[in-house]
Amino acid sequence: ISSLQYPLARRDDSVVDDYHGIRIADPYRWLENPDSDEVKEFVEKQADLTESLLQKCETREDLRQKITEMFDHPRYDTPFKKGDRYFYFHNTGLQAQNVLYVQDGLEGKAEVLLDPNGLSEDGTVALNKVSVSENAELLAYELSSSGSDWVTIKVMKIVDKTNEPETLSWVKFSTFSWTHDSKGFFYSRYPAPREGEQLDAGTETNINLNQELYYHFLGTDQSQDILCWRDPENPKHLFEAQVTDDGKYVLLYVEEGCDPVNKLYYCDLSELPHGLEGFRERNDMLPFIKLVDNFEARYLAISNDESHFTFLTNKDAPKYKITRVDLKQPAIWTDVLPEAEKDVLKSAYAVNQNQLLVSYLRDVKYILQIRDLNTGLLLHQLPIDIGTVYGISGKRKDSEVFIGFTSFLTPGIIYRCNLATEVPEMKIFREIVVAGFDRTEFQINQVFVSSKDGTQIPMFIVSKKNIVLDGSHPSLLYGYGGFNVSLTPFFSVNRIVLARHLGVVVCIANIRGGGEYGEEWHKAGSLSKKQNCFDDFISAAEYLVSAGYTQARKLCIEGGSNGGLLVAACLNQRPELFGCALAHVGVMDMLRYHKFTIGHAWSSDFGCSDKEEEFHWLIKYSPLHNVSRPWERFGGEQSQYPSIMLLTADHDDRVVPLHSLKLLATMQYVFCTSVENTPQTNPIIARIARKAGHGAGKPTQKMIDEAADRYSFMAKMLGISWMN
Numbered sequence: 001i002s003s004l005q006y007p008l009a010r011r012d013d014s015v016v017d018d019y020h021g022i023r024i025a026d027p028y029r030w031l032e033n034p035d036s037d038e039v040k041e042f043v044e045k046q047a048d049l050t051e052s053l054l055q056k057c058e059t060r061e062d063l064r065q066k067i068t069e070m071f072d073h074p075r076y077d078t079p080f081k082k083g084d085r086y087f088y089f090h091n092t093g094l095q096a097q098n099v100l101y102v103q104d105g106l107e108g109k110a111e112v113l114l115d116p117n118g119l120s121e122d123g124t125v126a127l128n129k130v131s132v133s134e135n136a137e138l139l140a141y142e143l144s145s146s147g148s149d150w151v152t153i154k155v156m157k158i159v160d161k162t163n164e165p166e167t168l169s170w171v172k173f174s175t176f177s178w179t180h181d182s183k184g185f186f187y188s189r190y191p192a193p194r195e196g197e198q199l200d201a202g203t204e205t206n207i208n209l210n211q212e213l214y215y216h217f218l219g220t221d222q223s224q225d226i227l228c229w230r231d232p233e234n235p236k237h238l239f240e241a242q243v244t245d246d247g248k249y250v251l252l253y254v255e256e257g258c259d260p261v262n263k264l265y266y267c268d269l270s271e272l273p274h275g276l277e278g279f280r281e282r283n284d285m286l287p288f289i290k291l292v293d294n295f296e297a298r299y300l301a302i303s304n305d306e307s308h309f310t311f312l313t314n315k316d317a318p319k320y321k322i323t324r325v326d327l328k329q330p331a332i333w334t335d336v337l338p339e340a341e342k343d344v345l346k347s348a349y350a351v352n353q354n355q356l357l358v359s360y361l362r363d364v365k366y367i368l369q370i371r372d373l374n375t376g377l378l379l380h381q382l383p384i385d386i387g388t389v390y391g392i393s394g395k396r397k398d399s400e401v402f403i404g405f406t407s408f409l410t411p412g413i414i415y416r417c418n419l420a421t422e423v424p425e426m427k428i429f430r431e432i433v434v435a436g437f438d439r440t441e442f443q444i445n446q447v448f449v450s451s452k453d454g455t456q457i458p459m460f461i462v463s464k465k466n467i468v469l470d471g472s473h474p475s476l477l478y479g480y481g482g483f484n485v486s487l488t489p490f491f492s493v494n495r496i497v498l499a500r501h502l503g504v505v506v507c508i509a510n511i512r513g514g515g516e517y518g519e520e521w522h523k524a525g526s527l528s529k530k531q532n533c534f535d536d537f538i539s540a541a542e543y544l545v546s547a548g549y550t551q552a553r554k555l556c557i558e559g560g561s562n563g564g565l566l567v568a569a570c571l572n573q574r575p576e577l578f579g580c581a582l583a584h585v586g587v588m589d590m591l592r593y594h595k596f597t598i599g600h601a602w603s604s605d606f607g608c609s610d611k612e613e614e615f616h617w618l619i620k621y622s623p624l625h626n627v628s629r630p631w632e633r634f635g636g637e638q639s640q641y642p643s644i645m646l647l648t649a650d651h652d653d654r655v656v657p658l659h660s661l662k663l664l665a666t667m668q669y670v671f672c673t674s675v676e677n678t679p680q681t682n683p684i685i686a687r688i689a690r691k692a693g694h695g696a697g698k699p700t701q702k703m704i705d706e707a708a709d710r711y712s713f714m715a716k717m718l719g720i721s722w723m724n
């Protein structure tokens, strides 16, 4: 690729901010307004430049075709039961969106209950969460458009699939929970971002504040909903309501950001003199009682027997534990299952009368156990392979539990576990089979890499069997490193295609900031320690070179969102270590991220530039503010940045596109358009998708096209060609 002609982007040198006495220029501030013609023109020119380059990436069509072929296999999610009905999502293979099925009993004929593919001709309307009423007659469901976080809620009668008339709008970051009389449900919503004026929801960057909890009475207009809770003094707070399995209480979880901590309030619905109806005329809120009124720990209700509640918590237990309290004696908490020595308690479900189905994470691999709900005693170890347990569904009144399992070489298995027998039996209920995938061709290694401070960082390495460690293998290193997110083994069609047809070694680094070893691991990669994430990721890259898997010019790093920040920060710090970088929907402007949509919630990991001490953390690694010419920094040996593709989308209202646009303009300017005969010949481009968002709800074809684009770019830049 001869060095590209980048479009010139205006620099407004009049924009300079003062952060606690330090002046920081922001010449591309104008890129923050998605509605301006100048920004639309910038986006169009960048998209054209990228398309022109992608046409020269020879493996693009092979990748598109191979990924399409391999992705065209039936997929199922774990079923859940309500009444005598089972519900599950299914995709025949290439459907744009998964389809919701219902069947009367496991032997009953399955039929389509809700097919979102019929709701838009380009598959950009997605079905998010669903919730079935206690009498299994009504389905409440969320629809999102073009990948935005905004959803609308509709209600369908299951028997005849007709919709109730009402639509609930301006819902975001909400769950919905039915009262057991099936008369309605709790949900959370925001004020409309802009009254009246036509808004393409999801393209705006307005900050999301003042979420409120409502109860919706079925068959009425949203304006009739009753306001159940709000907290105008704390506009950042988010509210989530959960009706307990016995229908007696509604629990209110209050969060102020992304840390695993929440307040826990409750309201005994059976004690409301006129039930929720009684609140239709008055406008005072529900009489919630504050069980936990601080943000010191996470409390997730597992089950209750009348006023005796069992919680999964990290209170004084960074690897989590199970504790119990009687609402009548709120000061007395009793541990049921104490924190484990090394393993992280990831989930706990009350099933089969008085049993607990718990999952632990041990060195990034799942363990599944049945324990006694009252004593916590171990009853059974459930046999599972190295991999990830996902989508557990079961109830106390049922002895059957469904468990989803996946791993690097297991596309997906759904087990049906019968707990009524003396020894529980895990029977394969559904198995996802990928035609043409032969697991014996591949091998998985888990290695532990020493980071800069000596911390051992786990990393999974997926490759074709018996490769020779001669440094010749193109490698893709993926990471995230934040928000208590754990990267556990999962199957990926893209990974298989890259390994088989491009000889790529695919690696996943479990760096600090994640949840792999509990809350201490998360905190070790947050706030003032965020640099640990970058050190860990850089150490992982250096290991892949020193161990002989690959070499810098054949190494590509990839990450999304907080992982996009990871990639961009590592590029700035060690440009000579990588040959290529793919940064999806990255958080790149660390000084201003909190001003847009839900960004303020991330200060739990990042801190905020409004505070002087935290500004000094952020300015040191903020991608947008640490771009500088390597040939001036390192002298001769390192002359340029790797090839870079930033990816974003016009309806990403989780991490708004301005982050990637400002970084793109900055890099193109600093390395290219401001330098005569620049050493920077590696392309720096952006793939800016239309009618797409942060990732959730993306239709199959858009996912495949994006994968073909980014990986054919990578192949071209690393100099690798297709192998049949």
Ligand SMILES: O=C(NCC(=O)N1CCC[C@H]1C(=O)O)OCc1ccccc1
Pocket: 173, 238, 255, 256, 257, 258, 483, 560, 561, 562, 563, 587, 598, 601, 602, 654, 655
């Ligand atoms: O912001 C997030 N999640 C974090 C998130 O999406 N992040 C965190 C950093 C950038 C981006 C990402 O990595 O995907 O979800 C919204 C939410 C819901 C409930 C309470 C608080 C916030």
